[in-house]
Amino acid sequence: MSFWEVNLTIMQGLVTTAELFFLTLLFALPLGLIICLGSMSKITPIRLIVKTIVWIVRGSPLMLQILIVYYGPGLLFNLPLLPRFTAAVVTFVINYACYFSEIYRGGIQSIPKGQYEAGQVLGMTRSQVFFKVVLLQLVKRVIPPMGNELITLVKDTALVRVIAVYEVIWMGESFIKKGMIWPLFYTAVFYLAFNGILTLLLNRVEKKLDYFH
Amino acid sequence: MSVLEVQDIHKSFGKSEILSGISFSLDEGKVLSIIGPSGSGKTTLLRCITQLERAEAGKITVDGDTVFDAAETATLSKAEKRRRQLYFGLVFQSFNLFPQYNVLENVTLAMKLQAKEQPDFKEKKDEIFAAIDENARSLIDSVGLSDKLANYPCELSGGQQQRVAIARALAMKPRILCFDEPTSALDPELTNEVLAVIKGLVKLNMTMIIVTHEMRFAKEVSDRIIFMEGGNICAEGSSDEIFVKSENPRLKEFLGSFQS
Ligand SMILES: Nc1ncnc2c1ncn2[C@@H]1O[C@H](COP(=O)(O)OP(=O)(O)O)[C@@H](O)[C@H]1O
Ligand SMILES: [Mg+2]
Numbered sequence: 001m002s003f004w005e006v007n008l009t010i011m012q013g014l015v016t017t018a019e020l021f022f023l024t025l026l027f028a029l030p031l032g033l034i035i036c037l038g039s040m041s042k043i044t045p046i047r048l049i050v051k052t053i054v055w056i057v058r059g060s061p062l063m064l065q066i067l068i069v070y071y072g073p074g075l076l077f078n079l080p081l082l083p084r085f086t087a088a089v090v091t092f093v094i095n096y097a098c099y100f101s102e103i104y105r106g107g108i109q110s111i112p113k114g115q116y117e118a119g120q121v122l123g124m125t126r127s128q129v130f131f132k133v134v135l136l137q138l139v140k141r142v143i144p145p146m147g148n149e150l151i152t153l154v155k156d157t158a159l160v161r162v163i164a165v166y167e168v169i170w171m172g173e174s175f176i177k178k179g180m181i182w183p184l185f186y187t188a189v190f191y192l193a194f195n196g197i198l199t200l201l202l203n204r205v206e207k208k209l210d211y212f213h
Numbered sequence: 214m215s216v217l218e219v220q221d222i223h224k225s226f227g228k229s230e231i232l233s234g235i236s237f238s239l240d241e242g243k244v245l246s247i248i249g250p251s252g253s254g255k256t257t258l259l260r261c262i263t264q265l266e267r268a269e270a271g272k273i274t275v276d277g278d279t280v281f282d283a284a285e286t287a288t289l290s291k292a293e294k295r296r297r298q299l300y301f302g303l304v305f306q307s308f309n310l311f312p313q314y315n316v317l318e319n320v321t322l323a324m325k326l327q328a329k330e331q332p333d334f335k336e337k338k339d340e341i342f343a344a345i346d347e348n349a350r351s352l353i354d355s356v357g358l359s360d361k362l363a364n365y366p367c368e369l370s371g372g373q374q375q376r377v378a379i380a381r382a383l384a385m386k387p388r389i390l391c392f393d394e395p396t397s398a399l400d401p402e403l404t405n406e407v408l409a410v411i412k413g414l415v416k417l418n419m420t421m422i423i424v425t426h427e428m429r430f431a432k433e434v435s436d437r438i439i440f441m442e443g444g445n446i447c448a449e450g451s452s453d454e455i456f457v458k459s460e461n462p463r464l465k466e467f468l469g470s471f472q473s
Contacts, residue, residue: 112309114307114309115309117265118310118311119323120265121265121301121303121382122322122381122382122385123299123323125295128326132322132326133311133322136313137313211313211365212312212313212365
């Protein structure tokens, strides 16, 4: 069993991990915005329901949520199980959308009211004010906390091994039965590389938006 | 000829009444200053006039055209709201420039967005935008910032930012330009450059409402002055009547607090 083979095997896990990461981003970023709007809704029942959901999702362990989404429908309603990877994506999207919604909310609330009012007084419509005035300021404010969340997301993908999705750690661990323990620890390199690239990308975006305050 | 008519404006926040029936009128090309202690409702009045706040009672007309009527129940179309909005320009105490746009873009943004709705926009886009830029350049020049066109607000002093905000408001060609303590957020040495720009507008016969604590300035530029206290107009008159002849004890006390 060569070093090369270990790398190849873990790489297969990395593909799964990366897929989970990107699919979560793809769906959780917009869903988070919807949840955010719900949590700021003027209609009290909507606001309360959304805030309760966010509280439950953020207040309970992600690992438990993965198990519930995977086994829950079968145990409770006798429904067929979702494919493992699908269950993982669904759980991550819901979980991360709730975290993102709080980040968006912080961002939106930190935009001074005067920005909206200046736009209104100049005859802009509400949507023009949002897209032309507020949005870029919002992106700028949201990127640093979002960056933290994304790094956590990369590491959280390791949790899906509880429903036997073959991600990086699972693959690393698979060498133990062949008598090799080091590949498990070696997986750290892959997470570090993933997060390293992510951090560089985020830094670049932050730099791009550095021209205004 | 009176341009602006404000009739019996009432405004409350929760249970406290902030404006208890404000009425006045303003003639073409005249300057009205509003003075009064902090908390007397000056900002709220300006916000009701400029449609940022909805009064509970009262009526406001510009050139005889209703821009606000509390008795009006129908919801207005976006276009109608904007048409009414654009009678007024407002310069904020805190400037409120758009940080991600440079000086020129700050002044042209709203005009360009509006131009997109013209029926012939597609064919004439370049011409229309060139005209908007041209107009903005001359406004920025008139506030003395033609060397800052490409600078961002964070690169400007407070006084410069406020001058950009004035140019931005002028770009929409408002019928009435309102100022809410335009120099209160500035260091003392920067107030004069902003006041000089406003004086320039006085010379051009711009119709203006100015909320200010700069008493010497108000005395110099105002055709009429309103002294507000506790949500009421407590005294009203020409510059002379307010600053020299008035025997109103509340007003005298207020003005006295500025002598040092
Ligand atoms: N959005 C608001 N909600 C509640 N109270 C307000 C609001 N805006 C202003 N007020 C109150 O209205 C009063 C008048 O405020 P303002 O119009 O800002 O006075 P001024 O500009 O003369 O200092 C103050 O007591 C202030 O606390
Ligand atoms: Mg005020």
